[in-house]
Amino acid sequence: MNTPVYDFIENYIKSRTVRLHVPGHKGNENPYDITEIEGADVLYHEDGILGESQRNASLIFGTAKTVYSAEGSSLGIRGMLALIKMYAEKNGRRPIVAAGRNAHKVFMTASALLGIDVKWIYPENAESVVSAEITPEKLRKFLKSSEEKPTAVYITSPDYIGNTADIGGISAVCREEGVLLAVDNAHGAYLKFLSEDRHPITLGADMCCDSAHKTLPVLTGGGYLHISKNAPDGLSDNAERAMSLFASTSPSYLILSSLDRANKTLCEGYGDKIMETAERISAIKKRLSENGYVLTGNEPLKITLCTKEYGYKGTDFAGILRKNGIEIEFSDPDFVVMMITPENGEKDLEYLEKVLLSVPKKAIIDEKMPGVFPCEQALSIREALFKPSEKIHVNEAQGRILASPSVSCPPAIPVAICAERLTENAVKCFKYYGIYEIDVITE
Numbered sequence: 107m108n109t110p111v112y113d114f115i116e117n118y119i120k121s122r123t124v125r126l127h128v129p130g131h132k133g134n135e136n137p138y139d140i141t142e143i144e145g146a147d148v149l150y151h152e153d154g155i156l157g158e159s160q161r162n163a164s165l166i167f168g169t170a171k172t173v174y175s176a177e178g179s180s181l182g183i184r185g186m187l188a189l190i191k192m193y194a195e196k197n198g199r200r201p202i203v204a205a206g207r208n209a210h211k212v213f214m215t216a217s218a219l220l221g222i223d224v225k226w227i228y229p230e231n232a233e234s235v236v237s238a239e240i241t242p243e244k245l246r247k248f249l250k251s252s253e254e255k256p257t258a259v260y261i262t263s264p265d266y267i268g269n270t271a272d273i274g275g276i277s278a279v280c281r282e283e284g285v286l287l288a289v290d291n292a293h294g295a296y297l298k299f300l301s302e303d304r305h306p307i308t309l310g311a312d313m314c315c316d317s318a319h320k321t322l323p324v325l326t327g328g329g330y331l332h333i334s335k336n337a338p339d340g341l342s343d344n345a346e347r348a349m350s351l352f353a354s355t356s357p358s359y360l361i362l363s364s365l366d367r368a369n370k371t372l373c374e375g376y377g378d379k380i381m382e383t384a385e386r387i388s389a390i391k392k393r394l395s396e397n398g399y400v401l402t403g404n405e406p407l408k409i410t411l412c413t414k415e416y417g418y419k420g421t422d423f424a425g426i427l428r429k430n431g432i433e434i435e436f437s438d439p440d441f442v443v444m445m446i447t448p449e450n451g452e453k454d455l456e457y458l459e460k461v462l463l464s465v466p467k468k469a470i471i472d473e474k475m476p477g478v479f480p481c482e483q484a485l486s487i488r489e490a491l492f493k494p495s496e497k498i499h500v501n502e503a504q505g506r507i508l509a510s511p512s513v514s515c516p517p518a519i520p521v522a523i524c525a526e527r528l529t530e531n532a533v534k535c536f537k538y539y540g541i542y543e544i545d546v547i548t549e
């Protein structure tokens with residue numbers, strides 16, 4: 107597979123052209139950092155090398171269209187929601203999205219900005235805000251009992267702790283009910299390259315976003331918006347238009363050329379490397395279980411430990427690993443999440459296993475998250491986002507209306523939803539996750 111973007115930049119560097127264009131470092135910071143000069147094409151108005159490179163990616167992922175994001179899945183989520191809104195307009199429907207409650211905060215803010223009404227699908231017996239199990243049966247019930255049929259269903263799969271949803275079953279329900287299926291696949295670009303392809307587009311989603319940078323050898327910020335060959339008319343044709351509503355007009359060519367080079371890498375046996383790594387991880391998980399660890403999630407490139415069962419809060423356990431020179435992806439009171447790719451290599455894996463097996467098991471910590479329940483929605487999310495707000499200590503928050511998601515990344519999953527009037531339980535939840543300062547509407 108060719109690499110038209112990378113090759114163009116290489117030739118430009120070799121040509122020693124005088125750079126009287128942005129960026130201001132003129133190549134001194136990094137010669138590969140160019141902008142949309144003549145011949146470099148224009149992202150979302152492609153008629154040259156970017157178009158060719160995106161078509162390469164589309165071939166690899168088996169899509170009707172794949173467009174690049176130089177702003178991660180955050181931009182991809184905004185693009186998907188804009189497409190959902192366009193689709194609703196075209197069909198004379200009010201834009202409504204039924205979404206799993208564990209959606210990334212960009213989903214909430216972008217829905218509000220686009221005037222999309224969100225109907226949350228709450229998990230039963232959730233033990234964390236990070237997960238919201240949605241089965242095909244549960245979704246069917248939800249859709250059948252909805253007063254107004256949503257335009258789309260929005261699922262986060264894999265979730266942050268490595269659970270993948272039954273996208274095949276869920277997509278069948280969506281087709282039965284005549285609603286679109288959009289998947290936040292930020293953590294799952296690599297699922298395409300397993301021996302059994304588990305990518306959401308293969309399994310029936312109409313569209314999904316992937317953070318290529320999270321699991322493939324791509325620079326931070328590199329992502330894809332994929333549209334399925336089975337998606338209704340109009341989605342592919344409007345993909346660029348939807349992305350350009352939100353995207354920077356100065357996309358990073360370091361990121362774009364990294365995505366371009368990844369196409370070649372992915373075609374040259376990278377899938378085998380992913381499979382080998384997945385097998386290694388599976389063997390490590392088995393030994394960890396045999397040694398008293400409790401694990402969760404079914405994602406092959408993640409190791410998620412339920413650390414309380416081993417006697418530690420996740421955040422404390424992450425501290426132990428840090429002291430041993432291991433920095434993990436995410437921890438909260440319940441979990442420690444480690445993300446591994448073939449780039450880690452055998453040495454990293456051997457060392458990780460050695461350190462994990464050297465941590466002594468202690469008495470189980472029996473403390474549970476207070477639970478994720480809907481609070482009364484006092485306003486629309488959109489109204490809440492723009493009202494005057496103030497920062498207060500969470501101890502004073504009961505009865506106040508939440509103004510902004512008040513969570514950082516990772517995992518960027520809202521503990522309560524903007525515009526909700528916070529209950530005693532919501533306050534307990536914020537504290538459980540170590541969030542003590544929150545934004546509420548000034549009343």
Ligand SMILES: Cc1ncc(COP(=O)(O)O)c(C=O)c1O
Nearest residue numbers: 177178179180181210290292317
């Ligand atoms: C589930 C999920 N969706 C979306 C995002 C946003 O992705 P990005 O950082 O690529 O913009 C993240 C980031 O952590 C995420 O975990």
